[in-house]
Amino acid sequence: MVFGRSKRGDRPAPAEPVTLKILVAGGFGVGKTTLVGAVSEIRPLRTEEVLTEASRPVDSIAGVEAKSTTTVAMDFGRITINDGLVLYLFGTPGQDRFWFLWDELATGALGAVVLADTRRLENSFAAIDYFERRGIPFTVAVNCFDDAERYPVETVREALDLDGGIPVLLCDARQRESARDVLISVVEHAMHTAARAPADR
Numbered sequence: 001m002v003f004g005r006s007k008r009g010d011r012p013a014p015a016e017p018v019t020l021k022i023l024v025a026g027g028f029g030v031g032k033t034t035l036v037g038a039v040s041e042i043r044p045l046r047t048e049e050v051l052t053e054a055s056r057p058v059d060s061i062a063g064v065e066a067k068s069t070t071t072v073a074m075d076f077g078r079i080t081i082n083d084g085l086v087l088y089l090f091g092t093p094g095q096d097r098f099w100f101l102w103d104e105l106a107t108g109a110l111g112a113v114v115l116a117d118t119r120r121l122e123n124s125f126a127a128i129d130y131f132e133r134r135g136i137p138f139t140v141a142v143n144c145f146d147d148a149e150r151y152p153v154e155t156v157r158e159a160l161d162l163d164g165g166i167p168v169l170l171c172d173a174r175q176r177e178s179a180r181d182v183l184i185s186v187v188e189h190a191m192h193t194a195a196r197a198p199a200d201r
């Protein structure tokens, strides 16, 4: 009996998905590790260390009293948005003393999420400044903690003195769908920014 080659062999090899690097940044204890963990389809890599008594005067955990650990290097996760697009997520450390790691983490990033907590909005300024200075497109996502007052996104935009073109969203970093929407917003915003760039020059 003669076996013919199946038709399957004639199919073009599936195209490799585009992979993009996205940073998940923001102030101390704002929910970066939580977001990466909620959305990642692989077991996220975490670099958590226990918060010590000595750090209490420096790193306020007001509003996140259940917090017992902090990220000391980075979080890493992955999410497939569709057949053609995979995002690699890099969560930054939130404590100021780990700023020296940010440049390394930001290398090659397409865009970033700046997570914000309306109870400590001022903690977002450093991350916003960082991305503005380097021209890295970012979305601001307010992580709506249960006992935090809710504000309309336009109020948050004003308080953070953000450009009209920067997306501002409300999210729940614990919810996969919500976190996914934030990441899609970053990708869309970065694409629009890249598309506009040649005309601006």
Ligand SMILES: Nc1nc2c(ncn2[C@@H]2O[C@H](COP(=O)(O)OP(=O)(O)OP(=O)(O)O)[C@@H](O)[C@H]2O)c(=O)[nH]1
Binding pocket: 027, 028, 029, 030, 031, 032, 033, 034, 035, 064, 066, 067, 068, 069, 070, 071, 092, 093, 094, 095, 143, 144, 145, 146, 172, 173, 174
């Ligand atoms: N209620 C509520 N708690 C949250 C939410 N997101 C995070 N948390 C809690 O808040 C605390 C801080 O979350 P993390 O994800 O560790 O914050 P982080 O930004 O990674 O913190 P650092 O790495 O230390 O800067 C944890 O105890 C979480 O369980 C949220 O959306 N709602």
Ligand SMILES: [Mg+2]
Binding pocket: 032, 033, 034, 070, 071, 075, 091, 092, 093, 094
């Ligand atoms: Mg963390």
